[in-house]
Amino acid sequence: MYVYADNAAATKLSEKAKTAMLPYFDELYANPSAIHSAGQKIKDDINHSRETVAAAIGAEQAGEITFTSGGTESDNQAIMSAAALGAEKGKKHIVSTDFEHHAVLHTLNKLKKQGFEITLARPDRNGIVSAETIAALIRDDTALVSVMYANNEIGTIQPIGEIGAICRERGVLFHTDAVQAAGHISIDVKRDNVDLLSLSGHKFHGPKGAGVLYARKGIALSRLMEGGGQEKSRRPGTENVPAIIGLAAALEESVSNMERESEYLTTLRNRIIAGLTKIEGSVMNGSEKQRLPGNINISFEGTDGESLVLLLYHIGITVSNGSACTSVSTQPSHVLRSIGVPKEYIRGTLRITLSRYNTAEQADYIVESVTKIVHYLRSFSPTWKEKILEDKERAV
Amino acid sequence: MLYNHTITDHFLHPQNIGALNDADGIGEVGSISCGEVVRIFIKINDGVIIKTGFEVFGGAAAIAGASVLTELVKGKTTDEALHLADSGKLDTLLDGLPPSRLKSAVFVCEALQAAIKNYYDNNGIVYDLFEFALGCSMCDGCGDEFV
Numbered sequence: 001m002y003v004y005a006d007n008a009a010a011t012k013l014s015e016k017a018k019t020a021m022l023p024y025f026d027e028l029y030a031n032p033s034a035i036h037s038a039g040q041k042i043k044d045d046i047n048h049s050r051e052t053v054a055a056a057i058g059a060e061q062a063g064e065i066t067f068t069s070g071g072t073e074s075d076n077q078a079i080m081s082a083a084a085l086g087a088e089k090g091k092k093h094i095v096s097t098d099f100e101h102h103a104v105l106h107t108l109n110k111l112k113k114q115g116f117e118i119t120l121a122r123p124d125r126n127g128i129v130s131a132e133t134i135a136a137l138i139r140d141d142t143a144l145v146s147v148m149y150a151n152n153e154i155g156t157i158q159p160i161g162e163i164g165a166i167c168r169e170r171g172v173l174f175h176t177d178a179v180q181a182a183g184h185i186s187i188d189v190k191r192d193n194v195d196l197l198s199l200s201g202h203k204f205h206g207p208k209g210a211g212v213l214y215a216r217k218g219i220a221l222s223r224l225m226e227g228g229g230q231e232k233s234r235r236p237g238t239e240n241v242p243a244i245i246g247l248a249a250a251l252e253e254s255v256s257n258m259e260r261e262s263e264y265l266t267t268l269r270n271r272i273i274a275g276l277t278k279i280e281g282s283v284m285n286g287s288e289k290q291r292l293p294g295n296i297n298i299s300f301e302g303t304d305g306e307s308l309v310l311l312l313y314h315i316g317i318t319v320s321n322g323s324a325c326t327s328v329s330t331q332p333s334h335v336l337r338s339i340g341v342p343k344e345y346i347r348g349t350l351r352i353t354l355s356r357y358n359t360a361e362q363a364d365y366i367v368e369s370v371t372k373i374v375h376y377l378r379s380f381s382p383t384w385k386e387k388i389l390e391d392k393e394r395a396v
Numbered sequence: 397m398l399y400n401h402t403i404t405d406h407f408l409h410p411q412n413i414g415a416l417n418d419a420d421g422i423g424e425v426g427s428i429s430c431g432e433v434v435r436i437f438i439k440i441n442d443g444v445i446i447k448t449g450f451e452v453f454g455g456a457a458a459i460a461g462a463s464v465l466t467e468l469v470k471g472k473t474t475d476e477a478l479h480l481a482d483s484g485k486l487d488t489l490l491d492g493l494p495p496s497r498l499k500s501a502v503f504v505c506e507a508l509q510a511a512i513k514n515y516y517d518n519n520g521i522v523y524d525l526f527e528f529a530l531g532c533s534m535c536d537g538c539g540d541e542f543v
Contacts, residue, residue: 306455347431382435383453
Protein backbone atom coordinates (compact mmCIF):
# COMPACT_ATOMS: atom_id res chain seq x y z
CA MET A 1 0.00 0.00 0.00
CA TYR A 2 1.33 3.49 -0.84
CA VAL A 3 0.38 6.19 1.65
CA TYR A 4 1.34 9.84 1.24
CA ALA A 5 1.04 11.60 4.60
CA ASP A 6 3.51 14.48 4.33
CA ASN A 7 0.96 17.11 3.34
CA ALA A 8 2.43 19.84 5.54
CA ALA A 9 5.45 19.69 3.20
CA ALA A 10 3.53 19.58 -0.09
CA THR A 11 0.10 18.44 -1.24
CA LYS A 12 -1.09 16.72 -4.39
CA LEU A 13 -2.39 19.13 -7.02
CA SER A 14 -6.20 18.86 -7.15
CA GLU A 15 -7.90 17.89 -10.42
CA LYS A 16 -9.77 21.20 -10.41
CA ALA A 17 -6.59 23.22 -10.02
CA LYS A 18 -4.81 21.18 -12.68
CA THR A 19 -7.67 21.58 -15.18
CA ALA A 20 -7.76 25.31 -14.51
CA MET A 21 -4.01 25.62 -15.07
CA LEU A 22 -3.52 23.56 -18.23
CA PRO A 23 -4.68 26.12 -20.86
CA TYR A 24 -2.16 28.65 -19.51
CA PHE A 25 0.80 26.53 -20.58
CA ASP A 26 0.20 26.23 -24.30
CA GLU A 27 -2.95 28.12 -25.28
CA LEU A 28 -3.11 31.24 -23.15
CA TYR A 29 0.58 32.02 -23.00
CA ALA A 30 0.72 35.70 -23.90
CA ASN A 31 2.45 38.07 -21.50
CA PRO A 32 -0.13 39.65 -19.17
CA SER A 33 1.69 42.99 -19.40
CA ALA A 34 1.28 43.14 -23.21
CA ILE A 35 -1.23 45.69 -24.49
CA HIS A 36 -2.77 43.41 -27.14
CA SER A 37 -5.93 41.56 -26.29
CA ALA A 38 -4.17 38.20 -25.94
CA GLY A 39 -2.14 39.70 -23.11
CA GLN A 40 -5.03 41.65 -21.61
CA LYS A 41 -7.13 38.47 -21.46
CA ILE A 42 -4.43 36.88 -19.26
CA LYS A 43 -4.27 40.02 -17.11
CA ASP A 44 -8.04 39.78 -16.61
CA ASP A 45 -7.71 36.12 -15.61
CA ILE A 46 -5.00 36.96 -13.06
CA ASN A 47 -7.23 39.69 -11.64
CA HIS A 48 -10.10 37.23 -11.46
CA SER A 49 -7.82 34.95 -9.43
CA ARG A 50 -6.96 37.95 -7.25
CA GLU A 51 -10.67 38.46 -6.52
CA THR A 52 -11.06 34.76 -5.72
CA VAL A 53 -8.18 34.89 -3.23
CA ALA A 54 -9.45 38.13 -1.69
CA ALA A 55 -12.87 36.57 -1.11
CA ALA A 56 -11.33 33.39 0.36
CA ILE A 57 -9.50 35.27 3.11
CA GLY A 58 -12.04 38.02 3.74
CA ALA A 59 -10.00 40.84 2.19
CA GLU A 60 -11.84 44.10 1.53
CA GLN A 61 -10.62 44.42 -2.04
CA ALA A 62 -8.67 42.48 -4.65
CA GLY A 63 -6.02 45.22 -4.75
CA GLU A 64 -4.83 44.05 -1.32
CA ILE A 65 -3.60 40.77 -2.85
CA THR A 66 -0.08 40.51 -4.31
CA PHE A 67 1.01 37.30 -5.99
CA THR A 68 4.52 36.15 -5.07
CA SER A 69 6.61 33.03 -5.57
CA GLY A 70 5.48 31.43 -2.30
CA GLY A 71 5.31 31.65 1.47
CA THR A 72 8.98 32.45 1.95
CA GLU A 73 8.89 35.47 -0.36
CA SER A 74 5.63 36.69 1.19
CA ASP A 75 7.05 36.41 4.72
CA ASN A 76 10.22 38.25 3.69
CA GLN A 77 8.35 41.06 1.96
CA ALA A 78 5.76 41.46 4.72
CA ILE A 79 8.37 41.75 7.45
CA MET A 80 10.82 43.92 5.50
CA SER A 81 7.96 46.26 4.53
CA ALA A 82 6.65 46.60 8.07
CA ALA A 83 10.20 47.16 9.32
CA ALA A 84 10.76 49.94 6.76
CA LEU A 85 7.47 51.61 7.73
CA GLY A 86 8.37 51.36 11.42
CA ALA A 87 11.88 52.71 10.90
CA GLU A 88 10.43 55.82 9.21
CA LYS A 89 8.70 56.59 12.51
CA GLY A 90 11.69 55.60 14.61
CA LYS A 91 10.11 52.29 15.64
CA LYS A 92 12.70 49.53 15.49
CA HIS A 93 11.30 46.78 17.73
CA ILE A 94 9.60 43.61 16.47
CA VAL A 95 7.72 40.94 18.42
CA SER A 96 7.47 37.38 17.12
CA THR A 97 7.71 33.83 18.45
CA ASP A 98 10.39 31.20 18.98
CA PHE A 99 8.76 28.63 16.75
CA GLU A 100 8.12 30.55 13.53
CA HIS A 101 9.18 29.12 10.18
CA HIS A 102 12.75 29.98 9.18
CA ALA A 103 11.38 32.29 6.47
CA VAL A 104 10.30 34.53 9.35
CA LEU A 105 13.11 33.81 11.84
CA HIS A 106 15.93 34.36 9.35
CA THR A 107 14.34 37.57 8.07
CA LEU A 108 14.12 38.82 11.65
CA ASN A 109 17.74 37.87 12.19
CA LYS A 110 18.69 39.95 9.15
CA LEU A 111 16.81 42.92 10.63
CA LYS A 112 18.55 42.39 13.94
CA LYS A 113 21.88 42.84 12.18
CA GLN A 114 20.47 46.07 10.71
CA GLY A 115 19.80 47.46 14.17
CA PHE A 116 16.30 46.23 14.96
CA GLU A 117 15.52 44.76 18.34
CA ILE A 118 13.68 41.45 18.16
CA THR A 119 11.72 39.90 21.04
CA LEU A 120 10.63 36.29 20.57
CA ALA A 121 7.76 34.95 22.68
CA ARG A 122 8.07 31.36 23.84
CA PRO A 123 5.05 29.11 23.28
CA ASP A 124 3.69 27.14 26.22
CA ARG A 125 4.09 23.36 26.58
CA ASN A 126 0.98 22.89 24.40
CA GLY A 127 2.48 24.90 21.57
CA ILE A 128 0.30 27.99 21.99
CA VAL A 129 1.44 31.60 22.33
CA SER A 130 -1.27 33.42 24.25
CA ALA A 131 -2.50 36.91 23.37
CA GLU A 132 -1.51 38.02 26.88
CA THR A 133 2.07 36.92 26.25
CA ILE A 134 2.21 38.99 23.09
CA ALA A 135 0.45 41.98 24.70
CA ALA A 136 3.07 42.08 27.44
CA LEU A 137 5.88 42.31 24.88
CA ILE A 138 4.48 45.18 22.81
CA ARG A 139 6.25 48.50 23.47
CA ASP A 140 5.80 52.06 22.25
CA ASP A 141 8.52 51.49 19.66
CA THR A 142 7.14 48.17 18.39
CA ALA A 143 6.80 48.31 14.61
CA LEU A 144 5.42 44.83 13.99
CA VAL A 145 4.02 41.71 15.60
CA SER A 146 4.42 38.52 13.54
CA VAL A 147 2.78 35.31 14.80
CA MET A 148 2.12 32.27 12.64
CA TYR A 149 -1.49 31.19 12.18
CA ALA A 150 -0.67 27.51 12.71
CA ASN A 151 2.66 25.88 13.37
CA ASN A 152 4.18 23.89 10.51
CA GLU A 153 5.49 21.03 12.64
CA ILE A 154 3.03 20.54 15.48
CA GLY A 155 -0.04 22.06 13.81
CA THR A 156 -1.09 24.15 16.80
CA ILE A 157 -3.45 27.03 15.97
CA GLN A 158 -2.57 30.37 17.54
CA PRO A 159 -5.17 32.84 18.91
CA ILE A 160 -4.77 35.09 15.86
CA GLY A 161 -8.08 36.96 16.34
CA GLU A 162 -7.16 37.93 19.91
CA ILE A 163 -3.62 38.92 18.98
CA GLY A 164 -4.95 40.92 16.01
CA ALA A 165 -7.37 42.82 18.25
CA ILE A 166 -4.56 43.73 20.66
CA CYS A 167 -2.28 44.90 17.85
CA ARG A 168 -5.03 47.02 16.32
CA GLU A 169 -5.77 48.60 19.69
CA ARG A 170 -2.09 49.34 20.31
CA GLY A 171 -1.55 50.65 16.78
CA VAL A 172 1.01 48.00 15.82
CA LEU A 173 1.13 46.27 12.43
CA PHE A 174 0.26 42.57 12.62
CA HIS A 175 1.59 39.95 10.21
CA THR A 176 0.64 36.28 10.25
CA ASP A 177 2.31 33.46 8.35
CA ALA A 178 -0.80 31.50 7.39
CA VAL A 179 0.98 29.03 5.11
CA GLN A 180 -0.20 25.97 7.06
CA ALA A 181 -3.63 27.36 7.91
CA ALA A 182 -4.92 28.68 4.57
CA GLY A 183 -7.44 26.39 2.96
CA HIS A 184 -7.64 24.24 6.11
CA ILE A 185 -9.19 26.47 8.77
CA SER A 186 -11.28 29.64 8.54
CA ILE A 187 -9.22 32.75 7.82
CA ASP A 188 -10.74 36.21 7.74
CA VAL A 189 -8.32 39.12 7.74
CA LYS A 190 -11.02 41.62 8.74
CA ARG A 191 -12.41 39.51 11.56
CA ASP A 192 -8.89 38.75 12.83
CA ASN A 193 -7.56 42.33 12.39
CA VAL A 194 -4.68 41.07 10.27
CA ASP A 195 -2.63 43.67 8.39
CA LEU A 196 -0.26 41.38 6.50
CA LEU A 197 -0.71 37.69 5.70
CA SER A 198 1.34 35.11 3.80
CA LEU A 199 0.13 31.93 2.13
CA SER A 200 1.51 29.39 -0.31
CA GLY A 201 -0.21 27.40 -3.09
CA HIS A 202 1.23 23.94 -2.58
CA LYS A 203 -0.08 23.54 0.97
CA PHE A 204 -3.74 23.31 -0.11
CA HIS A 205 -3.59 21.23 -3.32
CA GLY A 206 -2.40 24.11 -5.49
CA PRO A 207 0.90 24.25 -7.38
CA LYS A 208 4.36 25.10 -6.05
CA GLY A 209 5.89 28.43 -7.04
CA ALA A 210 2.94 30.68 -6.25
CA GLY A 211 2.13 32.46 -3.03
CA VAL A 212 0.11 35.39 -1.80
CA LEU A 213 0.95 38.41 0.27
CA TYR A 214 -2.12 40.17 1.63
CA ALA A 215 -1.45 43.75 2.69
CA ARG A 216 -4.34 45.78 4.08
CA LYS A 217 -5.15 48.85 1.99
CA GLY A 218 -2.88 51.73 2.90
CA ILE A 219 0.13 49.59 3.88
CA ALA A 220 2.94 50.38 1.45
CA LEU A 221 4.96 47.32 0.50
CA SER A 222 8.69 47.61 -0.14
CA ARG A 223 10.02 45.71 -3.16
CA LEU A 224 12.45 42.84 -2.62
CA MET A 225 13.62 43.06 -6.24
CA GLU A 226 13.80 45.78 -8.87
CA GLY A 227 12.27 45.40 -12.31
CA GLY A 228 9.03 46.02 -14.18
CA GLY A 229 5.73 47.36 -12.94
CA GLN A 230 3.95 44.05 -12.40
CA GLU A 231 1.70 43.60 -9.36
CA LYS A 232 1.33 47.39 -9.06
CA SER A 233 5.13 47.67 -8.83
CA ARG A 234 5.16 45.65 -5.63
CA ARG A 235 6.58 42.52 -7.21
CA PRO A 236 8.45 42.88 -10.51
CA GLY A 237 8.88 39.99 -12.94
CA THR A 238 6.52 38.30 -15.37
CA GLU A 239 3.76 36.61 -13.43
CA ASN A 240 3.81 32.81 -12.98
CA VAL A 241 0.40 32.69 -14.65
CA PRO A 242 -0.44 28.95 -14.55
CA ALA A 243 0.57 28.76 -10.87
CA ILE A 244 -1.46 31.86 -9.95
CA ILE A 245 -4.54 30.45 -11.70
CA GLY A 246 -3.99 27.06 -9.99
CA LEU A 247 -3.49 28.63 -6.55
CA ALA A 248 -6.75 30.54 -6.76
CA ALA A 249 -8.71 27.53 -8.03
CA ALA A 250 -7.29 25.29 -5.29
CA LEU A 251 -7.93 27.85 -2.55
CA GLU A 252 -11.51 28.39 -3.69
CA GLU A 253 -12.09 24.63 -3.75
CA SER A 254 -10.51 24.10 -0.31
CA VAL A 255 -12.48 26.92 1.27
CA SER A 256 -15.79 25.74 -0.17
CA ASN A 257 -15.20 22.17 1.11
CA MET A 258 -13.57 23.25 4.36
CA GLU A 259 -16.26 22.26 6.81
CA ARG A 260 -16.75 18.77 5.41
CA GLU A 261 -13.05 18.17 4.88
CA SER A 262 -12.12 19.40 8.34
CA GLU A 263 -14.57 16.98 9.90
CA TYR A 264 -13.24 14.11 7.77
CA LEU A 265 -9.59 14.85 8.56
CA THR A 266 -10.24 15.35 12.27
CA THR A 267 -11.82 11.89 12.48
CA LEU A 268 -8.93 10.33 10.57
CA ARG A 269 -6.37 12.21 12.66
CA ASN A 270 -7.94 11.18 15.95
CA ARG A 271 -8.05 7.57 14.78
CA ILE A 272 -4.27 7.64 14.23
CA ILE A 273 -3.59 9.53 17.48
CA ALA A 274 -5.65 6.99 19.45
CA GLY A 275 -3.70 4.13 17.84
CA LEU A 276 -0.24 5.59 18.24
CA THR A 277 -0.58 6.87 21.80
CA LYS A 278 -1.28 3.28 22.83
CA ILE A 279 2.41 2.60 22.22
CA GLU A 280 4.35 2.68 25.49
CA GLY A 281 6.72 5.64 25.80
CA SER A 282 4.93 7.83 23.28
CA VAL A 283 3.96 11.48 23.66
CA MET A 284 1.80 13.75 21.49
CA ASN A 285 3.33 17.15 20.83
CA GLY A 286 1.07 20.20 20.87
CA SER A 287 -2.49 20.88 21.93
CA GLU A 288 -5.03 18.28 20.81
CA LYS A 289 -7.84 20.81 20.62
CA GLN A 290 -6.26 23.88 19.01
CA ARG A 291 -4.79 21.86 16.19
CA LEU A 292 -4.94 21.65 12.40
CA PRO A 293 -7.36 18.88 11.35
CA GLY A 294 -4.69 16.85 9.53
CA ASN A 295 -1.65 17.20 11.81
CA ILE A 296 -0.21 14.49 14.03
CA ASN A 297 3.12 15.05 15.76
CA ILE A 298 4.24 12.34 18.13
CA SER A 299 7.52 11.26 19.73
CA PHE A 300 8.63 7.75 20.69
CA GLU A 301 11.23 7.40 23.42
CA GLY A 302 14.36 5.44 22.50
CA THR A 303 13.90 5.79 18.74
CA ASP A 304 15.30 8.09 16.09
CA GLY A 305 13.03 10.09 13.77
CA GLU A 306 15.22 9.66 10.71
CA SER A 307 15.26 5.88 11.11
CA LEU A 308 11.47 5.87 11.59
CA VAL A 309 10.90 7.94 8.44
CA LEU A 310 13.26 5.88 6.26
CA LEU A 311 11.87 2.53 7.43
CA LEU A 312 8.30 3.74 6.91
CA TYR A 313 9.17 4.96 3.42
CA HIS A 314 10.58 1.52 2.65
CA ILE A 315 7.13 0.01 3.27
CA GLY A 316 5.27 2.67 1.31
CA ILE A 317 4.47 5.32 3.92
CA THR A 318 5.72 8.84 3.21
CA VAL A 319 5.87 10.96 6.37
CA SER A 320 8.51 13.25 7.89
CA ASN A 321 10.33 13.87 11.13
CA GLY A 322 9.83 17.62 11.04
CA SER A 323 10.02 20.43 8.55
CA ALA A 324 11.28 19.45 5.09
CA CYS A 325 13.11 22.78 4.99
CA THR A 326 15.51 21.65 7.74
CA SER A 327 15.86 17.91 6.97
CA VAL A 328 19.63 18.04 6.39
CA SER A 329 20.24 19.27 9.92
CA THR A 330 20.92 16.75 12.69
CA GLN A 331 19.83 19.20 15.38
CA PRO A 332 16.50 18.54 17.09
CA SER A 333 13.79 20.81 15.72
CA HIS A 334 13.63 24.36 17.10
CA VAL A 335 9.86 23.96 17.35
CA LEU A 336 10.03 20.89 19.61
CA ARG A 337 12.74 22.55 21.70
CA SER A 338 10.64 25.70 22.07
CA ILE A 339 7.73 23.77 23.60
CA GLY A 340 10.06 21.80 25.87
CA VAL A 341 9.78 18.23 24.55
CA PRO A 342 12.02 16.16 26.90
CA LYS A 343 15.38 15.07 25.46
CA GLU A 344 14.45 11.40 25.84
CA TYR A 345 11.66 11.92 23.30
CA ILE A 346 12.74 14.73 21.04
CA ARG A 347 14.83 12.69 18.58
CA GLY A 348 12.15 10.09 17.98
CA THR A 349 9.59 12.38 16.43
CA LEU A 350 7.24 11.74 13.52
CA ARG A 351 5.10 14.32 11.74
CA ILE A 352 2.18 12.70 9.95
CA THR A 353 0.08 15.20 7.98
CA LEU A 354 -3.10 14.07 6.23
CA SER A 355 -5.11 15.30 3.28
CA ARG A 356 -8.48 14.63 1.64
CA TYR A 357 -6.82 11.83 -0.35
CA ASN A 358 -6.06 9.70 2.74
CA THR A 359 -8.46 6.92 3.80
CA ALA A 360 -9.39 5.12 7.02
CA GLU A 361 -7.68 2.00 5.66
CA GLN A 362 -4.47 4.02 5.22
CA ALA A 363 -4.83 5.42 8.75
CA ASP A 364 -4.93 1.88 10.13
CA TYR A 365 -1.94 0.87 8.02
CA ILE A 366 -0.01 3.85 9.42
CA VAL A 367 -0.80 2.85 13.02
CA GLU A 368 0.07 -0.80 12.42
CA SER A 369 3.34 0.03 10.62
CA VAL A 370 4.56 2.71 13.02
CA THR A 371 3.87 0.38 15.96
CA LYS A 372 5.90 -2.38 14.33
CA ILE A 373 8.82 -0.13 13.43
CA VAL A 374 8.98 1.54 16.86
CA HIS A 375 9.24 -1.93 18.43
CA TYR A 376 11.88 -2.99 15.90
CA LEU A 377 14.06 0.07 16.56
CA ARG A 378 13.71 -0.38 20.31
CA SER A 379 14.77 -4.02 20.05
CA PHE A 380 18.35 -2.76 19.55
CA SER A 381 18.17 0.68 21.16
CA PRO A 382 20.60 1.03 24.08
CA THR A 383 18.71 4.04 25.46
CA TRP A 384 15.37 2.20 25.43
CA LYS A 385 16.92 -0.82 27.18
CA GLU A 386 18.34 1.45 29.86
CA LYS A 387 14.97 3.05 30.37
CA ILE A 388 13.33 -0.38 30.82
CA LEU A 389 16.03 -1.37 33.33
CA GLU A 390 15.61 1.89 35.27
CA ASP A 391 11.82 1.44 35.32
CA LYS A 392 12.28 -2.09 36.71
CA GLU A 393 14.70 -0.90 39.39
CA ARG A 394 12.29 1.84 40.37
CA ALA A 395 9.47 -0.71 40.65
CA VAL A 396 11.60 -2.85 43.00
CA MET B 397 17.14 9.94 -0.88
CA LEU B 398 19.63 11.41 1.56
CA TYR B 399 21.71 8.19 1.50
CA ASN B 400 23.36 6.16 -1.26
CA HIS B 401 22.54 2.56 -2.15
CA THR B 402 25.25 0.97 0.05
CA ILE B 403 24.11 2.81 3.17
CA THR B 404 20.43 2.22 2.45
CA ASP B 405 21.04 -1.49 1.91
CA HIS B 406 22.94 -1.94 5.20
CA PHE B 407 20.37 0.21 7.02
CA LEU B 408 17.47 -1.92 5.77
CA HIS B 409 19.32 -5.24 6.18
CA PRO B 410 21.82 -4.76 9.01
CA GLN B 411 24.29 -7.53 9.92
CA ASN B 412 25.19 -8.44 13.52
CA ILE B 413 22.35 -6.41 14.99
CA GLY B 414 21.57 -6.90 18.67
CA ALA B 415 23.52 -7.52 21.88
CA LEU B 416 25.90 -10.47 22.50
CA ASN B 417 25.14 -12.14 25.82
CA ASP B 418 28.61 -13.72 26.03
CA ALA B 419 30.62 -10.66 24.92
CA ASP B 420 34.25 -10.35 26.03
CA GLY B 421 34.27 -6.61 25.36
CA ILE B 422 31.57 -3.93 25.22
CA GLY B 423 32.11 -0.34 24.07
CA GLU B 424 29.66 2.55 24.08
CA VAL B 425 29.89 6.09 22.67
CA GLY B 426 27.38 8.96 22.66
CA SER B 427 24.46 10.13 24.75
CA ILE B 428 20.77 10.93 24.53
CA SER B 429 21.61 14.65 24.47
CA CYS B 430 23.82 14.33 21.44
CA GLY B 431 21.17 12.23 19.74
CA GLU B 432 23.17 9.11 19.05
CA VAL B 433 24.40 6.15 21.08
CA VAL B 434 26.39 3.28 19.55
CA ARG B 435 27.20 0.17 21.59
CA ILE B 436 29.41 -2.57 20.13
CA PHE B 437 29.91 -6.11 21.48
CA ILE B 438 32.84 -8.42 20.61
CA LYS B 439 33.52 -12.09 21.34
CA ILE B 440 37.22 -13.04 21.26
CA ASN B 441 38.96 -16.36 20.78
CA ASP B 442 42.79 -16.56 20.75
CA GLY B 443 43.03 -12.79 20.21
CA VAL B 444 40.73 -13.01 17.18
CA ILE B 445 37.26 -11.44 16.99
CA ILE B 446 34.90 -14.34 16.27
CA LYS B 447 31.51 -12.72 16.91
CA THR B 448 30.20 -9.17 16.94
CA GLY B 449 26.98 -7.41 17.80
CA PHE B 450 25.75 -3.85 18.02
CA GLU B 451 22.97 -1.66 19.36
CA VAL B 452 22.17 1.82 18.08
CA PHE B 453 19.98 4.70 19.14
CA GLY B 454 20.30 6.86 16.07
CA GLY B 455 19.86 7.28 12.35
CA ALA B 456 20.62 5.30 9.21
CA ALA B 457 24.29 6.33 9.10
CA ALA B 458 25.00 4.85 12.55
CA ILE B 459 23.08 1.64 11.85
CA ALA B 460 24.67 1.10 8.42
CA GLY B 461 28.14 2.05 9.72
CA ALA B 462 27.90 -0.37 12.66
CA SER B 463 26.69 -3.11 10.33
CA VAL B 464 29.62 -2.65 7.93
CA LEU B 465 32.31 -2.34 10.61
CA THR B 466 31.13 -5.23 12.79
CA GLU B 467 31.05 -7.44 9.67
CA LEU B 468 34.49 -6.29 8.52
CA VAL B 469 36.34 -7.06 11.77
CA LYS B 470 35.08 -10.61 12.17
CA GLY B 471 38.05 -13.00 11.86
CA LYS B 472 40.52 -10.15 12.50
CA THR B 473 42.88 -9.81 15.47
CA THR B 474 42.12 -6.97 17.88
CA ASP B 475 45.21 -5.16 16.54
CA GLU B 476 43.96 -5.41 12.97
CA ALA B 477 40.49 -4.32 14.07
CA LEU B 478 41.91 -1.21 15.74
CA HIS B 479 43.46 -0.18 12.42
CA LEU B 480 40.15 -0.70 10.67
CA ALA B 481 38.28 1.40 13.24
CA ASP B 482 38.96 4.59 11.30
CA SER B 483 36.07 6.86 10.34
CA GLY B 484 37.71 7.89 7.04
CA LYS B 485 38.04 4.23 6.01
CA LEU B 486 34.48 3.50 7.13
CA ASP B 487 33.19 6.48 5.14
CA THR B 488 34.90 5.02 2.04
CA LEU B 489 33.39 1.58 2.69
CA LEU B 490 29.96 3.25 2.88
CA ASP B 491 30.63 4.95 -0.51
CA GLY B 492 30.43 8.34 1.19
CA LEU B 493 28.22 9.61 3.98
CA PRO B 494 26.50 12.99 3.70
CA PRO B 495 28.82 15.48 5.46
CA SER B 496 26.20 16.13 8.14
CA ARG B 497 26.31 12.43 9.11
CA LEU B 498 30.10 11.92 9.37
CA LYS B 499 29.76 12.09 13.14
CA SER B 500 28.01 8.72 13.04
CA ALA B 501 31.05 7.03 11.45
CA VAL B 502 33.23 8.47 14.21
CA PHE B 503 30.85 7.13 16.86
CA VAL B 504 30.85 3.64 15.33
CA CYS B 505 34.66 3.49 15.14
CA GLU B 506 35.11 4.81 18.66
CA ALA B 507 32.57 2.30 19.99
CA LEU B 508 34.61 -0.58 18.49
CA GLN B 509 37.81 0.86 19.97
CA ALA B 510 36.08 1.14 23.33
CA ALA B 511 34.96 -2.51 23.08
CA ILE B 512 38.54 -3.65 22.37
CA LYS B 513 39.86 -1.50 25.21
CA ASN B 514 37.22 -3.01 27.47
CA TYR B 515 38.38 -6.52 26.46
CA TYR B 516 42.04 -5.59 27.18
CA ASP B 517 41.08 -4.12 30.55
CA ASN B 518 39.01 -7.19 31.49
CA ASN B 519 41.88 -9.53 30.63
CA GLY B 520 44.86 -7.57 31.94
CA ILE B 521 46.30 -7.05 28.46
CA VAL B 522 48.79 -4.18 28.32
CA TYR B 523 48.23 -1.54 25.62
CA ASP B 524 49.23 1.93 24.52
CA LEU B 525 46.40 4.31 25.50
CA PHE B 526 47.23 6.57 22.56
CA GLU B 527 46.11 3.82 20.18
CA PHE B 528 42.57 4.66 21.28
CA ALA B 529 40.37 7.64 20.61
CA LEU B 530 39.83 9.49 23.83
CA GLY B 531 36.07 9.65 23.31
CA CYS B 532 33.77 11.65 21.06
CA SER B 533 36.74 13.30 19.35
CA MET B 534 34.66 15.35 16.93
CA CYS B 535 32.44 16.81 19.61
CA ASP B 536 33.30 19.89 21.59
CA GLY B 537 30.16 20.51 23.54
CA CYS B 538 29.03 17.59 25.67
CA GLY B 539 28.04 20.01 28.41
CA ASP B 540 25.34 21.50 26.20
CA GLU B 541 21.76 20.35 26.40
CA PHE B 542 21.90 19.56 22.69
CA VAL B 543 25.00 19.12 20.62
